[in-house]
């Protein structure tokens with residue numbers, strides 16, 4: 001198995017464009033880990049075959065047994081518990097499922113329950129396997145769902161993980177255990193700022209990475225010199241083009257493949273040439 005995560009830092013840089021087009025071109029499994037806004041399926045149009053509810057463990061407080069000692073509230077760093085006149089009040093959307101509150105409750109008033117946070121689906125787009133994690137509306141804790149879609153989609157071969165924007169928990173969960181990161185960079189002020197933050201994360205984690213510059217005019221001196229200074233490989237770029245923007249806006253994968261075909265072959269070849277993919 002060889003895992004390639006496509007990440008970007010800033011949202012809207014064209015991460016899903018690259019992940020769907022590249023995975024479809026090579027027939028790699030596509031895993032949508034952007035569980036707060038999964039939209040790879042809009043391009044790949046899979047026929048869904050399986051669906052799995054994903055739940056997390058949460059505390060269940062028996063108010064009759066509770067002595068209102070406050071130990072669970074003092075313990076909870078997530079501020080998911082607050083003391084009221086009638087006992088601890090629980091805010092499930094803030095809970096990180098550590099169950100430390102259960103451990104510190106000497107009255108044994110806390111037991112375990114579960115709560116659904118989202119769904120993982122598996123489907124096929126022709127021969128290509130497609131997975132998607134989708135967080136339920138109003139849910140805020142995405143890493144358990146990202147963990148689940150990665151775990152369920154494990155199999156021999158190459159997987160392309162379409163990561164979430166940002167460089168925080170959701171991105172880190174996507175990056176855990178991967179072999180290679182493909183960074184999609186946007187040569188705008190905000191794009192470069194977030195790109196640099198993501199590079200710092202990757203280098204701290206020791207993950208090898210390559211870069212594709214999207215919406216390129218070919219003269220992005222700042223981002224190109226930064227890529228050089230950080231010893232990243234620049235795989236290539238996508239030109240700032242009306243036809244590509246139109247294909248992307250219409251979710252037209254075939255048009256995107258037509259537009260990007262030589263580049264996709266080149267980028268995939270460079271990733272595979274790193275030589276590790278086929279050794280595992």
Ligand code: SF4
Pocket residue numbers: 058059075076077078079080081094095096097098099100101102
């Ligand atoms: S399980 Fe952990 S995060 Fe959730 S309420 Fe208990 S202490 Fe807080």
Ligand code: SF4
Pocket residue numbers: 061065066067068069070071072073088104105106107108109110
């Ligand atoms: S630790 Fe147990 S007894 Fe104390 S406030 Fe929390 S639930 Fe109640």
